[in-house]
Amino acid sequence: MSKDYSKKIKSIDDKLEKMRIKRKDSDYTKVKEDVFDTPTLISLYNLSNKDILYALGGAISTGKEANIFFAESSDKPIALKIYRITTSTFRAMEEYILGDPRFKNIRHEKRDIIMAWTRKEYRNLIRAQNAGIRVPSPITTEKNILVMDFLGENEVSYPLLKEVKLDTEQAHQIYETIKSYMRKLYKHGNLVHGDLSEYNIMIDPNNIEPIFIDMGQSVTLDHPRAEYFLNRDIKNITRFFKRFKISDSPEDLSAFVRN
Ligand SMILES: Nc1ncnc2c1ncn2[C@@H]1O[C@H](COP(=O)(O)OP(=O)(O)OP(=O)(O)O)[C@@H](O)[C@H]1O
Structure with missing residues (x-):
């Protein structure tokens, strides 16, 4: 040197x-x-x-x-x-x-x-x-x-979705927003998150609003694996929200996001 x-x-x-x-x-x-x-x-x-x-x-x-x-x-x-x-x-x-x-x-x-x-x-x-x-x-x-x-x-990050304690009403509110984000990302942003789950969504405790994070791996819709990544994101989200008696199947969410 x-x-x-x-x-x-x-x-x-x-x-x-x-x-x-x-x-x-x-x-x-x-x-x-x-x-x-x-x-x-x-x-x-x-x-x-x-x-x-x-x-x-x-x-x-x-x-x-x-x-x-x-x-x-x-x-x-x-x-x-x-x-x-x-x-x-x-x-x-x-x-x-x-x-x-x-x-x-x-x-x-x-x-x-x-x-x-x-x-x-x-x-x-x-x-x-x-x-x-x-x-x-x-x-x-x-x-x-x-x-x-x-x-x-105060220098402390908002909690992740996996860390917050939610009642059924809050869970429904968050799920609806996540659904609309997934659709907007797909239809208007031409993007698939690619690693979406309760580990990559933060919750703003002030208004119980979800925030998507960690988008390095997100891909445009013309990426050869975009559909595969979207289906995986959809499965992760429906699996997580099942515990709150949200009965959307992956097919239901998929239809909402794509149409
Ligand atoms: N803008 C931000 N403000 C506050 N905290 C953040 C912010 N971005 C990320 N974090 C915190 O840092 C953590 C890791 O962020 P991120 O998932 O983007 O990094 P990563 O290296 O890809 O993590 P992993 O390998 O665990 O997926 C998040 O779970 C969140 O708690």
Whole structure:
């Protein structure tokens, strides 16, 4: 590593320190190795230079491919989804990206695929939002980092659908909204979520409104596996809501979404 380069990295590290990273030291070292590799540090540094990132907060979640962090911009809380370059399960990504005509020109190197994936999630969120679905508002991407609005209060994320205790009436209300979101996504957004379940829907406790999250894998309707993904989403949703005496079959929901 050249002297200039290590100097630059050192200054990024100092900058991260200044961004008030709140994790305990031992946690920080572990996360730092996995997530904060040099290209990611540079991206955080760029976001900070562009005044998008003001302070980096604690980890919200460690998923299969990405880590989510609470952060602050100058005027509001934000969430950073940082796709891991070294330890993500990237074969699965390839399957989705390679069938998607929007990405036919990307080179097949891991870093390129992860960047295209981050960009794809950003574009999918915009598409979903434009189709009238509530999602975290995407703000920008920087290489493998997606910046979006933070959904929660006092630095704590809203609960997932699988975590909330619902009475029958609330469950019906949420199911109706999810149905309409699935239809809007399909008919107006030309998109299928592709991993929809109680694990990827947050609930806003203020109005019991569902919010779709995690749209990196969402595909356009011309993707060869779009129908397969939609049928799987439909099955997950009808299976979950059965316990609330919602008797729609997958065929019922499918007819509603497609017609
Ligand atoms: N914009 C947001 N605001 C607040 N919390 C969020 C936001 N986006 C995601 N989260 C939280 O982070 C968790 C993981 O997010 P997401 O599902 O997008 O990441 P993931 O890495 O794909 O996760 P997994 O591998 O577990 O599916 C969510 O379950 C949610 O609790």
